[in-house]
Amino acid sequence: MYGIVKKIIMEQNIDSSAQQFRQIQEEFEVANEQINMVATQVILDDICSDWMLAGEARSFNSLDIARIRKQLAVFKNTSSMIESIYIYNGKIDKFLSTDGNYSYTGKAGFSDLGIVEILNDYDNYYSRNLFKRERVIRNSLGTEVTDSVYTYVLNNTQDSQVTSAIVVNLDLTPLFAKVLGMEAMQESQMVIVDGKDEMWAELQNFSDLDMKMDSHLLNLIEGNDGHAETSYDAERYFVSWMHSDKTDWDYLKVTKWDTMFARLLELQKWAFFICAFILLAVAGGSAFSSFSIYRLYGQLERKNFIKNGMKISESNKLKENFLYEFIHKRKTYGNAELTERLEQLGYPMRAGKLFTVLLLQLEDYHSFIEEFGQDGAYDVKYSVRNIFEEIFNMEFHVSGLINRDNTIVFILSAEDGESVDTGRIEGKFREFCDKIKPFGEWTFSLIGSEEFLTAEKIPELAEKLYQVKEESFFYPSNMFLTYERICEEHSGSVNYRKLDLGKLTDTLRGGKDVWEQYQIFAESLECYSSKEYMNAMIWLGVSLVRDMKEFYMTDADQEYTLNHFLAQLAKCDKKVQVDKQFEKVFSNMLQIQESANVKKGVTGKMEEIQEYIQKNYSNMNIALEFLGDEFGVSANYLGRVFKKETGVSVSEYLNSVRLQKVLEGLENTEKPAKDIAQACGFASINYFYTYFRKKMGVTPQAYRQQLRSREK
Known part of the structure; x- marks a missing residue:
């Protein structure tokens, strides 16, 4: 009994560690x-x-x-x-x-x-x-x-x-805290070592083990993935580790053995009741069925039944190891060995046998992880794979590999032919989407190819699908896409110089046809890749927010709304989500504009602003910024509205008023021109003389002489 218990502990710890390693990397x-x-x-x-x-x-x-x-x-x-x-x-x-x-x-x-x-x-x-x-x-x-x-x-x-x-x-403290908060990290410690053998991260839920000083533990990561038991300062630990070829990182996790064993003993007390509940639920078709129960039942099934002379758990492990080595690591097999491996997966091999690859992608994966956690997510993906295989195996031969991200990759071949009409695949996918609905409101996309190739070409085709998988961004959920269609519809790089941002900003300020102008802008980008599209849309979002802040004096709540929009925009996984974010922010921006116009009344106060300048022209401090503060509006916005309403800038209007008063002073008094200019608000005498000559064509003294000569 102890041996069985110990084996279960180890398998559970190794599984949870592998899932954590993949989650952290993701x-x-x-x-x-x-x-x-x-x-x-x-x-x-x-x-x-x-x-x-x-x-x-x-x-x-x-x-x-x-x-x-x-x-x-x-x-x-x-x-x-x-x-x-x-x-x-x-x-x-x-x-x-x-x-x-x-x-x-x-x-x-x-x-x-x-x-x-x-x-x-x-x-x-x-x-x-x-x-x-x-x-x-x-x-x-x-x-x-x-x-x-x-x-x-x-x-x-x-x-x-x-x-x-x-x-x-x-x-990255919040990210590390999220990992440390997992149930599987209780009384555990994790170290990540990068390709230069430097400590990239160390996550601790207990401090009495200094892994930096324990060369024995760090030496364990040399070599392949694995696990071991070890002792340190009279404390017993279980160690699991994994190497990622993708990042060249090594992951090592240490868990106190007593903690693991205590959990198992508690689970063992309730094992009878759990099994009884599962049997009752299955026998009665209970509405309490769920992926977690299905996964737990699957674990019992794999551990206790035999298939083809080996336990199903061992058979599944061989299957997953082979698919991972073959598809992701692109391990080379001889023809005879590859044929034998595929036959073990249930593919009837014969000369000229052709295959294709399908990539099932679970959408809105961040929300999915938030709902189930990493441990629960694997349970759900395991059940999704089983349901997919069950449906597709009615018409084809299919085997799938669960990846650490939001995808499951499948190898497909036909029973009755060397290739398959993609319409048949699309039909089975719709059946799968309908079948999965009762278990949760999840959505998927399926990416395939019109190509059917020989077995040794499977990894090459899989790599192509992974290269374009992000392009499901543009398409509705629960849709079957082909590699060929995606490549035809989305490629190239955005030329930002040709993007017409001005029309959208002008339309937004006008408050009419904003959504129509946005759609024209967005449609011009749909021929590019999703990454290029998102870069352009974030550029658009930042530009609109910057323009809004320059035009209006936004308060703290409005600042938060605009910044929150940018943060949410960066998280969008689908084009429809991007559209919703812009639709929402356009509404907020129009409210900001309306609020500013109602509260500040700048457009309706042009005459009041002009009267203020005419009464206070002698104040040398009057400038655009001064007037903005006086009337409670952004200086840039005031300047633009003033010129739009009057046809001249604020400074031009102010100088014209001052000049008129100087002309009156030259005509009605004998004061020096510079004294009159200063009294009328000109702070710089040199500027006054230059401005006067530019506008009147003569110097102030010459102008006065002309007036006097006309009077005689």
Whole structure:
């Protein structure tokens, strides 16, 4: 009995560890992709790119710098993971940062010495992925403080020198807390080691084991995936580890043996009642059936029944190992061995036998994980695979492999022919979608190909499907897509210079036909890939938010609404979700505009503003910013509305009023022209004389003489 109990403990721990390892890797991949998108948007942004591409002859004043920092803050707010963003221009050797503690300075004076070292020797640090680094901060007292941070760098180099760079620093504490909060991580500790044998992350739920000092444990990760028992300071531990060929990372998890065993003993007490409940539910067709019960029943079935001379659990493990090695690692098999392996999976092999690959993708995977957790997600995906195989095996031969992401890959062949009309596959997929509905409101997409190939070409076709799987972004849920259709409809790169943003912003300010203009804009992008599409839509979102903030004095709630829109936009997995986000933000933006116009009444107060200028023209402090504060509206917005309503700018109108008063003073008094000008609000006498001559064609003295001569 003890041996059986121990074996179950080990299998459960190994399964949960493998799922955790895959989840963590997936979380990092998602984070890496999101941050790459943010960095790309910074490059595409007009304000930021103008600064990053500036040459030595270009100068920036404090207002320019404040405007760029404000724009960087917009990008920072698109993700809660982002701690800070730096942008660097190598031509002028200057850094700008969202962190106010970092001044506008060059490498020599920049406080983050760690990133300076990286940019100075970037070839040795080159990475297009997140990496962990030691951040050395030099404070105002000259003392250096060191901490660890996860960083993403997107840069441009010339002659091995970094000419410009975008640095995004991340706080992954919430992500690590999410992992540590899993039930399977109780009394456990996990270490992730990167391809350079450096500690990438260490997650702890107990502190009495120092794995950094325990070379024995770290040495375990040398070699293949596996598990072992070990002792340390009179405490017994179970260790499992896995190597990822994709990232070249090693994952190692240590769990206190007593904790695992206590859980199993508790489970053992209730085993009789659990089994009785399952039998009653199955026998009575109970409505309480669920994927978790189905998965638990499947575990009992696999452990206790025999098929083809071996336990089903062993048969499934061989199947999964073969499919993983064959499809993902592209292991090469001889013809005889490959035929034998496929026959073990139930494919009747004969000369000329053809196959195709299907990629089943579970959509809205983030919500799915939030609902079930990583452990429960595997149970559901296991049952989804079984149902898919059950339905398709009525007409074809199908075997599937559950992947660590939101996909399951299947190998399909026909019983009665060498190839299959894709219409038959589409019909079975619709049947699958109908069959799965009672278990939950989940949606799927199925990607296949019109090609049917020989067995050795299966990995090559699978790789093609993985390359285009993200393009299901454009299509409705529960739809069968082909690789050929996707490649035909979505390719190429967006030319941002040809995107007509002006029409949409003008329409938005006008408040009419906004959605129609948005659809025209979106439709112009649908021929590109989903990544290109999303980059362009985020660029659009950032541009509209920036334009809104420049035009109106948004309050804290409105700022939050606009920033939240950008954060939600970056999370969209489908085009329809993008459309919903823009539809919602357009409504919010129109409300902001309406509120501003009603509250501030700028458009209706043009006469009042003009009267104010006519009464207070002698105040030298009057300027666009002064009037904005006086009437409670953004200076930029006031300036644009004033010119639209009057045909001239605020400064032109103000100077024209002052000039008229100067002319009256020259005609009616004998005061010096400069005294009259100062009394009328001209702060600069040189500017007054230049302006007067430009408008009147003569100097003030000549103008007075002309008046006097006419009077005689």
